Amino acid sequence: MVYTLDYLIERIKESEKPYDCEKIISAYELADKAHEGVKRSSGEPYITHPVAVACILLELCMDTDTLVAALLHDVVEDTDVPLDTIRKKFGDDVAHLVDGVTKIGQVPLNTKEEQQAENIRKILMAMSKDIRVIIIKLADRLHNMRTIMYRPPEKQRKKALETMNFYAPIAHRLGMYAIKEEMEDISIKILDPYGTKAIEEMLDLHKEQKNTFIDIIKERIRDRISDIEPPPIIEGRVKSVYSIYKKVYIKGKSFDEIYDVYAVRVIVQTVIECYNVLGIVHDIFRPIPYRFKDYIATPKPNRYQSLHTTVIGREGIPFEVQIRTQEMHNTAQYGVAAHWKYKAGISGKVAGEKRFDWIRQLLEQQQDSDDIEQLADAIKVDLAPDDVYVFTPKGDVITLPVGSTVIDFAYAIHTQVGNKMTGAKVGGRMIRFDYELKTGDIVEVITSPGAGPNRNWLDIAKTGEARAKIRSWFKRERREENIAEGMTTLEGELRRNSIVATPEFLLDVAKMQRFDNLDDFYAAIGYGGVILSKIMQRVKDMYNASHAAQVMTDGEEAMTRNIAKKQKSGVIVEGIDNCLIKFSKCCNPLPGDEIVGFITRGYGVSVHKKDCVNVVNSSPADKERWIKVSWAGRGAESDGYNATIDVIGEDRTTLIADVTATIATARFPIRQISAHQLKNRNCNIIVTVEVASVEQLNALIQKIKKISGVISAERTGIV
Numbered sequence: 001m002v003y004t005l006d007y008l009i010e011r012i013k014e015s016e017k018p019y020d021c022e023k024i025i026s027a028y029e030l031a032d033k034a035h036e037g038v039k040r041s042s043g044e045p046y047i048t049h050p051v052a053v054a055c056i057l058l059e060l061c062m063d064t065d066t067l068v069a070a071l072l073h074d075v076v077e078d079t080d081v082p083l084d085t086i087r088k089k090f091g092d093d094v095a096h097l098v099d100g101v102t103k104i105g106q107v108p109l110n111t112k113e114e115q116q117a118e119n120i121r122k123i124l125m126a127m128s129k130d131i132r133v134i135i136i137k138l139a140d141r142l143h144n145m146r147t148i149m150y151r152p153p154e155k156q157r158k159k160a161l162e163t164m165n166f167y168a169p170i171a172h173r174l175g176m177y178a179i180k181e182e183m184e185d186i187s188i189k190i191l192d193p194y195g196t197k198a199i200e201e202m203l204d205l206h207k208e209q210k211n212t213f214i215d216i217i218k219e220r221i222r223d224r225i226s227d228i229e230p231p232p233i234i235e236g237r238v239k240s241v242y243s244i245y246k247k248v249y250i251k252g253k254s255f256d257e258i259y260d261v262y263a264v265r266v267i268v269q270t271v272i273e274c275y276n277v278l279g280i281v282h283d284i285f286r287p288i289p290y291r292f293k294d295y296i297a298t299p300k301p302n303r304y305q306s307l308h309t310t311v312i313g314r315e316g317i318p319f320e321v322q323i324r325t326q327e328m329h330n331t332a333q334y335g336v337a338a339h340w341k342y343k344a345g346i347s348g349k350v351a352g353e354k355r356f357d358w359i360r361q362l363l364e365q366q367q368d369s370d371d372i373e374q375l376a377d378a379i380k381v382d383l384a385p386d387d388v389y390v391f392t393p394k395g396d397v398i399t400l401p402v403g404s405t406v407i408d409f410a411y412a413i414h415t416q417v418g419n420k421m422t423g424a425k426v427g428g429r430m431i432r433f434d435y436e437l438k439t440g441d442i443v444e445v446i447t448s449p450g451a452g453p454n455r456n457w458l459d460i461a462k463t464g465e466a467r468a469k470i471r472s473w474f475k476r477e478r479r480e481e482n483i484a485e486g487m488t489t490l491e492g493e494l495r496r497n498s499i500v501a502t503p504e505f506l507l508d509v510a511k512m513q514r515f516d517n518l519d520d521f522y523a524a525i526g527y528g529g530v531i532l533s534k535i536m537q538r539v540k541d542m543y544n545a546s547h548a549a550q551v552m553t554d555g556e557e558a559m560t561r562n563i564a565k566k567q568k569s570g571v572i573v574e575g576i577d578n579c580l581i582k583f584s585k586c587c588n589p590l591p592g593d594e595i596v597g598f599i600t601r602g603y604g605v606s607v608h609k610k611d612c613v614n615v616v617n618s619s620p621a622d623k624e625r626w627i628k629v630s631w632a633g634r635g636a637e638s639d640g641y642n643a644t645i646d647v648i649g650e651d652r653t654t655l656i657a658d659v660t661a662t663i664a665t666a667r668f669p670i671r672q673i674s675a676h677q678l679k680n681r682n683c684n685i686i687v688t689v690e691v692a693s694v695e696q697l698n699a700l701i702q703k704i705k706k707i708s709g710v711i712s713a714e715r716t717g718i719v
């Protein structure tokens with residue numbers, strides 16, 4: 001491509017728009033003379049560059065003054081022609097544009113991340129004077145990138161980094177996708193030649209397959225929408241190299257996982273047609289769930305509108321379909337520049353069209369507002385609604401997500417500033433920590449050397465960064481406090497979930513969370529490293545499982561076997577469902593007895609009779625551990641409970657047989673029996689039987705008392 005004046009004039013004539021050719025030629029002549037003798041790295045005369053930039057802007061249908069300014073854009077900076085000369089010759093408008101482009105060029109682009117916001121801020125401020133300034137600058141950079149191969153390697157890298165970090169994001173924010181994608185593709189090839197080569201090879205590998213594939217898809221869609229007039233435009237395309245690069249190398253997806261390597265675009269006339277075509281596409285191909293995006297109903301902040309859906313063809317290959325109107329398509333291609341291309345005509349005057357209201361307002365405001373900084377803030381909010389820009393008292397810019405608080409701000413400045421913060425001022429006034437920062441706020445953090453963060457900051461902070469720093473402070477500085485806090489929190493949570501946990505069980509839970517000991521586990525809960533709400537379901541499952549296992553292991557023991565039987569309907573423990581229950585051996589309570597429960601350390605709740613000696617004499621220290629329990633309803637009576645009867649009789653050899661026979665006749669199972677001779681030669685039989693209630697037991701005792709030779713028979717707690 002030879003960028004000469006003739007070429008430019010020819011393109012202008014082809015555009016059939018009323019450009020002021022005389023003014024353009026005159027600008028060319030001034031620039032040509034000023035740059036005389038200077039060559040580009042490519043060896044071409046320098047003037048080819050401004051002409052190329054003007055051609056790019058012509059493609060965007062920018063107005064005469066923009067083209068004139070493009071031709072002159074390097075004159076003030078690189079030659080000795082003063083701005084005044086340009087103003088006198090071409091007017092204020094052009095002088096403004098040239099000045100703006102020159103100033104943007106002078107913003108030092110520090111690629112350090114913390115400087116990025118400030119640089120973008122400066123660029124946006126320049127832009128706020130006239131959005132055409134940034135459009136010229138983007139065209140300038142685009143041409144420089146197209147010819148970057150003539151520069152030395154270290155320059156290439158530097159320019160590629162700048163382009164990636166500043167110009168492509170700005171093109172994106174202005175919705176100028178075509179320029180953005182070209183910039184990114186050139187830059188990434190320089191920054192990672194091997195990575196991009198791999199992607200290009202993959203794309204090449206599939207090239208033939210791809211072309212047939214896209215052709216078939218297009219044909220199938222065209223067949224079904226042939227009745228739409230005028231016929232929709234159907235385009236097939238492959239994603240930009242950089243967008244694939246990002247998915248493969250940054251998001252770590254495999255090439256097969258990238259759904260939208262292939263894309264088909266359908267351009268129709270009306271919004272209704274968009275949705276009709278969507279319905280037809282979903283009828284022909286199977287849509288992938290959750291991949292449909294309606295940017296028509298909810299446009300992107302940069303005004304991008306389109307329907308996106310990803311579907312699977314008969315061939316099993318997923319591809320993206322974008323459906324939009326011609327107008328949406330223009331905006332998608334050219335962003336804010338679409339305004340000049342399709343609406344404004346050549347004068348550059350901004351029409352009162354609604355969707356460009358924001359630009360119009362900016363340009364209007366700019367005339368009666370001296371406060372450019374304020375204006376820049378307004379644009380920033382409009383372009384990046386996800387971020388707020390706030391300032392330190394020294395004027396440094398801190399970028400934070402919307403909703404951020406001074407806590408996020410303080411930690412964004414420095415970890416120690418966050419940790420030692422005791423208060424904060426916005427615009428000189430003290431504010432609460434939960435105050436939501438707004439763009440333009442000047443925030444002053446008050447610190448004190450001995451201070452430390454508060455636990456509730458974890459709930460107030462919005463950024464993950466601040467929360468991580470707060471947690472790590474607690475982790476380091478407050479171990480004892482964390483352990484105590486963690487223990488209390490865990491106990492409360494266990495109680496809420498009716499879990500009566502043993503130390504062994506807690507250790508199992510801790511190990512499940514990869515802690516060797518309980519203190520570390522408690523400490524982690526304390527500083528927020530372990531979020532209980534996230535693990536409680538697993539703890540409950542573990543508890544239920546271990547509980548079931550316990551019942552089975554101890555099944556041989558009568559005392560415990562009863563527990564299994566009674567679990568559901570025997571005893572109701574107030575406030576706790578389904579807990580491990582044991583009947584105390586000291587008093588062997590039976591249904592009908594007045595009972596209380598005692599929370600044991602490690603064996604659930606043990607149930608005692610209210611008048612049990614252990615209840616009456618229990619230590620005041622254990623007062624908290626006694627809880628109300630009661631017998632469940634009548635249904636429980638069919639289940640058996642162990643009761644022990646102490647029988648004393650004359651030493652008759654048949655007494656044991658008589659007692660067991662009586663019990664067996666009454667159909668009560670005998671669980672245990674022992675007998676021994678007392679000093680007075682009487683016999684003592686202690687027998688444990690299974691009964692359903694106190695009434696049954698009393699009836700049995702009456703029967704035993706009637707056996708000949710029996711002196712006494714009574715219920716006892718001692719086995």
Ligand code: MN
Pocket residue numbers: 049073074140
């Ligand atoms: Mn230039």
